[in-house]
Structures are given as structure tokens and as C-alpha cells.
Amino acid sequence: MKPEVRLIVQQAIEDLNFVPNSIARSLVSKKTNLIGVIASDISTSFFSSTLSYIEEAASQNRYNILVGNIKDNLDKELKYLQVFKEMQVDGIIIMHEMMDKHIERFLQSLTTPTVFCSAKPNSSVNCPSVNIDDMQASYDTVKHLISLGHRRIAFIGGDTKELSTGRYRYDGYLKALVEAGISVNPDWVRFGNFKLQDGYDIMQTFLQSEQLPTVVFAVSDDMAVGALNCIVDHDLKVPDDISLVGFDDSSITETVRPKLTSLHQPIQQIGQMSVDILIKMIEGQSPGVKEVVLSHKLVERSSLRSLL
Amino acid sequence: MKPEVRLIVQQAIEDLNFVPNSIARSLVSKKTNLIGVIASDISTSFFSSTLSYIEEAASQNRYNILVGNIKDNLDKELKYLQVFKEMQVDGIIIMHEMMDKHIERFLQSLTTPTVFCSAKPNSSVNCPSVNIDDMQASYDTVKHLISLGHRRIAFIGGDTKELSTGRYRYDGYLKALVEAGISVNPDWVRFGNFKLQDGYDIMQTFLQSEQLPTVVFAVSDDMAVGALNCIVDHDLKVPDDISLVGFDDSSITETVRPKLTSLHQPIQQIGQMSVDILIKMIEGQSPGVKEVVLSHKLVERSSLRSLL
DNA sequence: TGATTATCTGGTAACGTTATCAGATTTGAG
DNA sequence: CTCAAATCTGATAACGTTACCAGATAATCA
Structure with missing residues (x-):
């Protein structure tokens, strides 16, 4: 494309106030750049921190996140998973470990890339997970x-x-x-x-x-x-x-x-890793790992004393 | 539609494992059932609580939320607003009060229904807001x-x-x-x-x-x-x-x-109201109000003593 | 049974983009 | 000035729905 033509087009975009329609784009490309996140309870400090790191990693990779806050309600979780599927999200991150039969069956037949973040799936569900030991x-x-x-x-x-x-x-x-x-x-x-x-x-x-x-x-x-x-x-x-x-x-x-x-x-790492693995899967690569185990450590402050 | 036909169709849905594609649906209906939420910092207790109430109210009305966590970064806010527009979200909730010229201009020409939640827009931007006094x-x-x-x-x-x-x-x-x-x-x-x-x-x-x-x-x-x-x-x-x-x-x-x-x-009310007003606007009704002011009160616990 | 209404069937256009291709036009090299 | 390569133009089909309509078929009432 010649640079002068590029300019003319850009001018036209400006003049007409043109904004591309991602919906139409997604329909043909079959890519929504959406990641659905299931969280136990985002008003909790652990999950809201993790979520914020997930958001950060996702947005760096031009993905947007759709959050489903299920408050430990399995029906709501299933509902969200179904909605995510209908919305054609590119991937799903689940931050919740309980499961019932419905969710288990749904996940088994789901082809959307899914990773468990700070949680592990039942053994019958084949999704990578990111955890500590x-x-x-x-x-x-x-x-x-x-x-x-x-x-x-x-x-x-x-x-x-x-x-x-x-x-x-x-x-x-x-x-x-x-x-x-x-x-x-x-x-x-x-x-x-x-x-x-x-x-x-x-x-x-x-x-x-x-x-x-x-x-x-x-x-x-x-x-x-x-x-x-x-x-x-x-x-x-x-x-x-x-x-x-x-x-x-x-x-x-x-x-x-x-x-x-x-x-x-390492919450930040856990969030980041979950997104990294998910994106790999979305791009059709193998996740490379089944279970990521990150390292932990005790950080000492002032609430523990020695008896010796 | 006759009930027996309905059954046949439902059976076919089951058999073929049919899931409707919301993207295609959205393209023709021009309705995404998406609400974009701009938050200052979701890892903070005030915003994560408010967000969770917004999510609750939205999901009760069959809306899904897309969260943009901007960490007080105005560039990121503008970027998210643009993405929301491209994604054809039905409405936007902004939980952030700083603005620069770019955002102001963007909002002025934006036709997507928008409400400010626990924040007020510049006077040049005509959006309802929900606050306390x-x-x-x-x-x-x-x-x-x-x-x-x-x-x-x-x-x-x-x-x-x-x-x-x-x-x-x-x-x-x-x-x-x-x-x-x-x-x-x-x-x-x-x-x-x-x-x-x-x-x-x-x-x-x-x-x-x-x-x-x-x-x-x-x-x-x-x-x-x-x-x-x-x-x-x-x-x-x-x-x-x-x-x-x-x-x-x-x-x-x-x-x-x-x-x-x-x-x-009244965080719950603030979140709920923001969503209610937004949905009214999405449905083409007038928001009914320009500025909602909810009532506050001091709740006394143990950190304040009388000097009298 | 015939007329009237209810329900079904199949086809077409539209939503806004991307991919592809044929043909036209311009550009650069020799 | 010619020929090949680069670039542009315009057209078409496809993505998966919904809305609409005409015509066919089935159910209902007199």
C-alpha cells in the first residue's frame, strides 16, 4: 500500500468517524478476544487481587475479560459457563474448585481452552491448572x-x-x-x-x-x-x-x-501464568504443561513468636 | 407453535448439541447485552465491593460485564472506552472521576448510554451519575x-x-x-x-x-x-x-x-441504581434522573470518643 | 363439508466485516 | 518505450443469526 493512499484512508476514517465493529469482525474471524473469568467472590481480597493481575496480563495481550462472580453458587457458575460458550469467548479461566455433575459434564465436552487458576479440576476434566503445592x-x-x-x-x-x-x-x-x-x-x-x-x-x-x-x-x-x-x-x-x-x-x-x-x-505470577498458558492454548499451541506448581514461602511478620 | 413441535425442536437442539451464537445474534439485533465497566482499581475494597454489586444487578437483568481496570491510568481508560465502543457494548459504567481532554471529547461524542457510579462527569459531559452528597x-x-x-x-x-x-x-x-x-x-x-x-x-x-x-x-x-x-x-x-x-x-x-x-x-444501592438507570437508558427510556443522590449516615463503632 | 384460522415450510435479505479474485491502472527497471 | 511487477478497484461469498413473506398444510368452527 502506498503511504499517500494510507493517508487518504486515515483521513476518511477521521472524517466519517469510522469505528470498526468487532462483533462483525468476530463473526467472520471466529475470534472474540474475550476471556471469561469465573471467580468465587470478587469482593474478597485474594480474588480481587488475582483478578486484577489477570486483567493486567490479558489486556497486555489485547484480550478483554468478562467476569462471572458466582459467590460459590454452582448454578450461577454453570449459567456463566454456558453464556461464555454462547458468546464464543476465546478462553476461560476458572477460579473456583467445587464442581457438580452438570459442570463436570459441561467442561468435559467443552472445546474452549480453559485453565484453572488457584484451583484444580476434577481428574475427569482435562484442563491445565496453576497453583502452589x-x-x-x-x-x-x-x-x-x-x-x-x-x-x-x-x-x-x-x-x-x-x-x-x-x-x-x-x-x-x-x-x-x-x-x-x-x-x-x-x-x-x-x-x-x-x-x-x-x-x-x-x-x-x-x-x-x-x-x-x-x-x-x-x-x-x-x-x-x-x-x-x-x-x-x-x-x-x-x-x-x-x-x-x-x-x-x-x-x-x-x-x-x-x-x-x-x-x-505468588498471586501475581499465578494470575499471569494462567493467562499465558490460556493464550498459548488459544493460539493453538499445546499448553506445554498440565499442572504448574509455583513456589511458596513463609513471610515472617509479627504474629508468631518462638517458644524456645 | 404446537407443543409437540416444540418438543421435536428441543430434541434436535439436544442431539446436535446446538448452542446459539450470540455474536451472530448481536450483529443483526444490534444488542450485545454487554456492559463495560471502568474501575479505578478493583483490588481495592471499595471498588471490588461496588463491582460485585454491579455484577449482581447486571446478571439479574441478563447483562454481562466487561471490566476495564485502569489503575488511574487515563490512557488505559481511553483505550478501554474505545474498545467498549468497538465491541458495541450496550452501556458503560464509569467508576472514575479524573478526565483529560481526550476522554472528555470521546464521551461528548459517544452515543452509548453511560452512567457515572460514585463519580461525577465534567459538566461538559451529559451523563447521569449516582452518588451520595x-x-x-x-x-x-x-x-x-x-x-x-x-x-x-x-x-x-x-x-x-x-x-x-x-x-x-x-x-x-x-x-x-x-x-x-x-x-x-x-x-x-x-x-x-x-x-x-x-x-x-x-x-x-x-x-x-x-x-x-x-x-x-x-x-x-x-x-x-x-x-x-x-x-x-x-x-x-x-x-x-x-x-x-x-x-x-x-x-x-x-x-x-x-x-x-x-x-x-450505601454501596449496594449505588451499584444497583447505576445499573438500573443504565438499563433504562439502554431500553430507550429517559434515565428519569440526572443526578441520583443517595443518603448517607455515620455508623459509630469504637474509634471515636467524646471529649465532653 | 367448506370456509376460516392457526401453524408450518422454505426462501431471501440483512447485519458489518474479511478473504479472495479478476481486471484495471500505475510504477519502476531495462 | 516496453514489459513485468506493484498497486488499486470493485465484486462476491461467507460468518450465524433474525425478520419477513408467500405458499402449503393442518386444525377448528359453523
């Missing part, structure tokens, strides 16, 4: 607590359904305990739904048990902060009376006093 | 502080550009002060960007001023919590040494000790 992460932190002299270690877990992050984290807790020859006190193990209030309520029961734990390990920062609030509401001190460790290393760890020591998940 | 809200809370005997009232404001929420809230602060015959101490007035760290940093400067304020009023909960952390990091106590009041009444008010008293914004 939850079991190892949990094991590592409990082992660290033990190395600090703790023996009375309470656990605030998450949903413990098979193959869920909640299950893995619980397994890691158990493994570290049995390995150290510490018997599990059932009074000190409770499961919530990752929310702040769950942590508060569960901590309440711990505080009523005969003997107090020396440390409580919560499987989300929100629950850890709930526990923290419960503790200070009972005029006890963290970490002097009870130590506290969270999970995720979300921003809430720094908004609270004492600052919360927490198991760090 | 920021000036009145700020005025009311400062007046309340005064009625509690406070005279040394510090202010952590937001961006103070014309017609912005930050400006209105500052005006309310000033009005209440002059009305009570209290002179404004410039050492006790600082402006941040609504983030926690801003509150922390600004509080630091207050703590270094000759005389300490008896209360600080921050124009977002995040900044208030930042201030709170700064205060406790200096071994001072809230509200014994310094009282604290936030703005928004977001969930952070309850995640922090002492619980933060804060000016309540």
Missing part, C-alpha cells in the same frame, strides 16, 4: 511452627472435599504433626469457608477448649484476621498469648496489627 | 465531631480537583469548621490518593506537628486504617489518644481493632 506449603509452615517449639497447634481449615486446596492444606498439617509425633487434638481442628467471620467463630471455640493452643494456623489470611480479632476481643495478646499464622500473604497481612506472618502465594 | 456527608461528620467537643480536627483528604468527590469532602470539612468558628490549621490538612499507605504517611506528618489533633477524619476507610496503624505503631491509642473517623463504611472497618467508625455509603 498446597500440601507442601502447609506442611512447611507447620513444621516451622514445630521447630519454634510449638506443640499445641490449632488449625483453621477450609472445605475439605477431595482434591481441594482445603484438603491439601489439611493433609500437610496432619503430615507435619504425625511426623513430629504430635497427636492431633480434635478440639483444635475446625473448618470454615475462608471468610473472616469463619475465623472469628472458630477461634471462639478454640478459646473455650480446656487448654489453649500456643499457635493457630489459619488457611486463609481473612480467617487468620478473624481469629486475631477474636483473640484481642478476649483481651488476649498476639503473639504473646497465642501466635497466629495466615495463608495467602494478601494485603490484609499489613493492614492489621500485629502484622500477620503468612504463607506467601 | 459528599459535601453534606463530610460536613455532617465534621459537625458531629465538633458536637462531641473536638476542636483540633485533622483531615486526610483525597484529590482535590474541581468537582471531584475529594473536593466536595474537603469543602464539607471547611464549611463545618468555619461555621463553628474554628480556624483551619494547615498542618492538619493533607491529601492522599485514598490508599492505606497514603493514610499512614500523612498520619506520620500529623504526629510530628507541634500539637496533636484530637481526632483525624480520613476521607476513605483505607486511609483511616493507614492512620490507625501509624498511630498504634507510635504506641498511641485509638480513641484514647486520638480519635479516628473513616469514610465509605467498607468491610475493613470491622476487620480492624478498634473497629472504625465511618461515614456509610
Whole structure:
């Protein structure tokens, strides 16, 4: 094309105020540049952070995101998956791990590239996932607590359904305990739904048990902060009376006093990776990986003290 | 249509695994059922909550949302607005109040229904908006502080550009002060960007001023919590040494000790209303209103004490 | 049974783009 | 000035729907 013609065309675009119609373009090209994202609950700090990193990575690659906030409602999840399919999205990211038969069947017959972000699909569903090693992460932190002299270690877990992050984290807790020859006190193990209030309520029961734990390990920062609030509401001190460790290393760890020591998940990397893999699949390449496991680490702040 | 024919068709849909193609449908119907949302920063509690209410209201009306997270980057905002136009979204919700010439011009010539949510457009842009009366809200809370005997009232404001929420809230602060015959101490007035760290940093400067304020009023909960952390990091106590009041009444008010008293914004209503008005416009009705002003109230928790 | 209405069938055009191709026109090299 | 290559022009089909219409068939009422 000659440069002068290009100018004339550009002038015409200006004059006529022409804006291309992506819908028509998509219809013929069969490419929408849309990524559908299913999120458990975007008003939560973990998911809203992850979502913002997904958005960032997507927009850098000229993809736009359609968000489906399902608030743990499986019907809404299925509905969104169907809508995504009708809308011909190029790919789907799922940040939710529960599944029912309908969703499972839908996903099995779905040809749209899909990746699980900070969640794993049932084994019958063949989608790549991006996670940390939850079991190892949990094991590592409990082992660290033990190395600090703790023996009375309470656990605030998450949903413990098979193959869920909640299950893995619980397994890691158990493994570290049995390995150290510490018997599990059932009074000190409770499961919530990752929310702040769950942590508060569960901590309440711990505080009523005969003997107090020396440390409580919560499987989300929100629950850890709930526990923290419960503790200070009972005029006890963290970490002097009870130590506290969270999970995720979300921003809430720094908004609270004492600052919360927490198991760090590389959220940015998780979001970015999910998008990268998805785009590879969209472009017809093999994802290259089935399960991406990113590395974790414990970041120490001020809510955990040594007993030695 | 006869019911038996309906059955046959439904059977065929099942057998062929037919899924309608919304893209093709949209092309002919000129309706995408898409709402584009521009958000300042979705990883922030205020915006992620509002967004989740917007999503809820939209999905109840069979609309899907496309989110553009601009992180206060005006170029990205313009880019998203253009993309929204190309994608033929049915409507746009803007949760951001800064504007430059490009955006202003774009919006002036845009025919897509648009509403501002918790933000107001420049007067040259004719879009409805949903807000509280920021000036009145700020005025009311400062007046309340005064009625509690406070005279040394510090202010952590937001961006103070014309017609912005930050400006209105500052005006309310000033009005209440002059009305009570209290002179404004410039050492006790600082402006941040609504983030926690801003509150922390600004509080630091207050703590270094000759005389300490008896209360600080921050124009977002995040900044208030930042201030709170700064205060406790200096071994001072809230509200014994310094009282604290936030703005928004977001969930952070309850995640922090002492619980933060804060000016309540009806976030759910704001999100819902924005969507309702937008949908009215999309359906060709007049929005009915130009500026919706919802009511606010101060919700008292434990960070404010009376001096009387 | 015949007239009237309800329902079905199949065909066509349109939405705004992209891909492709044939033919016309311009450009550059020798 | 000629010929090949580069560039332009205009036309056509396709993407998967919906709207519309004419004509055929079936159901309903008198």
C-alpha cells in the first residue's frame, strides 16, 4: 500500500468517524478476544487481587475479560459457563474448585481452552491448572511452627472435599504433626469457608477448649484476621498469648496489627501464568504443561513468636 | 407453535448439541447485552465491593460485564472506552472521576448510554451519575465531631480537583469548621490518593506537628486504617489518644481493632441504581434522573470518643 | 363439508466485516 | 518505450443469526 493512499484512508476514517465493529469482525474471524473469568467472590481480597493481575496480563495481550462472580453458587457458575460458550469467548479461566455433575459434564465436552487458576479440576476434566503445592506449603509452615517449639497447634481449615486446596492444606498439617509425633487434638481442628467471620467463630471455640493452643494456623489470611480479632476481643495478646499464622500473604497481612506472618502465594505470577498458558492454548499451541506448581514461602511478620 | 413441535425442536437442539451464537445474534439485533465497566482499581475494597454489586444487578437483568481496570491510568481508560465502543457494548459504567481532554471529547461524542457510579462527569459531559452528597456527608461528620467537643480536627483528604468527590469532602470539612468558628490549621490538612499507605504517611506528618489533633477524619476507610496503624505503631491509642473517623463504611472497618467508625455509603444501592438507570437508558427510556443522590449516615463503632 | 384460522415450510435479505479474485491502472527497471 | 511487477478497484461469498413473506398444510368452527 502506498503511504499517500494510507493517508487518504486515515483521513476518511477521521472524517466519517469510522469505528470498526468487532462483533462483525468476530463473526467472520471466529475470534472474540474475550476471556471469561469465573471467580468465587470478587469482593474478597485474594480474588480481587488475582483478578486484577489477570486483567493486567490479558489486556497486555489485547484480550478483554468478562467476569462471572458466582459467590460459590454452582448454578450461577454453570449459567456463566454456558453464556461464555454462547458468546464464543476465546478462553476461560476458572477460579473456583467445587464442581457438580452438570459442570463436570459441561467442561468435559467443552472445546474452549480453559485453565484453572488457584484451583484444580476434577481428574475427569482435562484442563491445565496453576497453583502452589498446597500440601507442601502447609506442611512447611507447620513444621516451622514445630521447630519454634510449638506443640499445641490449632488449625483453621477450609472445605475439605477431595482434591481441594482445603484438603491439601489439611493433609500437610496432619503430615507435619504425625511426623513430629504430635497427636492431633480434635478440639483444635475446625473448618470454615475462608471468610473472616469463619475465623472469628472458630477461634471462639478454640478459646473455650480446656487448654489453649500456643499457635493457630489459619488457611486463609481473612480467617487468620478473624481469629486475631477474636483473640484481642478476649483481651488476649498476639503473639504473646497465642501466635497466629495466615495463608495467602494478601494485603490484609499489613493492614492489621500485629502484622500477620503468612504463607506467601505468588498471586501475581499465578494470575499471569494462567493467562499465558490460556493464550498459548488459544493460539493453538499445546499448553506445554498440565499442572504448574509455583513456589511458596513463609513471610515472617509479627504474629508468631518462638517458644524456645 | 404446537407443543409437540416444540418438543421435536428441543430434541434436535439436544442431539446436535446446538448452542446459539450470540455474536451472530448481536450483529443483526444490534444488542450485545454487554456492559463495560471502568474501575479505578478493583483490588481495592471499595471498588471490588461496588463491582460485585454491579455484577449482581447486571446478571439479574441478563447483562454481562466487561471490566476495564485502569489503575488511574487515563490512557488505559481511553483505550478501554474505545474498545467498549468497538465491541458495541450496550452501556458503560464509569467508576472514575479524573478526565483529560481526550476522554472528555470521546464521551461528548459517544452515543452509548453511560452512567457515572460514585463519580461525577465534567459538566461538559451529559451523563447521569449516582452518588451520595459528599459535601453534606463530610460536613455532617465534621459537625458531629465538633458536637462531641473536638476542636483540633485533622483531615486526610483525597484529590482535590474541581468537582471531584475529594473536593466536595474537603469543602464539607471547611464549611463545618468555619461555621463553628474554628480556624483551619494547615498542618492538619493533607491529601492522599485514598490508599492505606497514603493514610499512614500523612498520619506520620500529623504526629510530628507541634500539637496533636484530637481526632483525624480520613476521607476513605483505607486511609483511616493507614492512620490507625501509624498511630498504634507510635504506641498511641485509638480513641484514647486520638480519635479516628473513616469514610465509605467498607468491610475493613470491622476487620480492624478498634473497629472504625465511618461515614456509610450505601454501596449496594449505588451499584444497583447505576445499573438500573443504565438499563433504562439502554431500553430507550429517559434515565428519569440526572443526578441520583443517595443518603448517607455515620455508623459509630469504637474509634471515636467524646471529649465532653 | 367448506370456509376460516392457526401453524408450518422454505426462501431471501440483512447485519458489518474479511478473504479472495479478476481486471484495471500505475510504477519502476531495462 | 516496453514489459513485468506493484498497486488499486470493485465484486462476491461467507460468518450465524433474525425478520419477513408467500405458499402449503393442518386444525377448528359453523
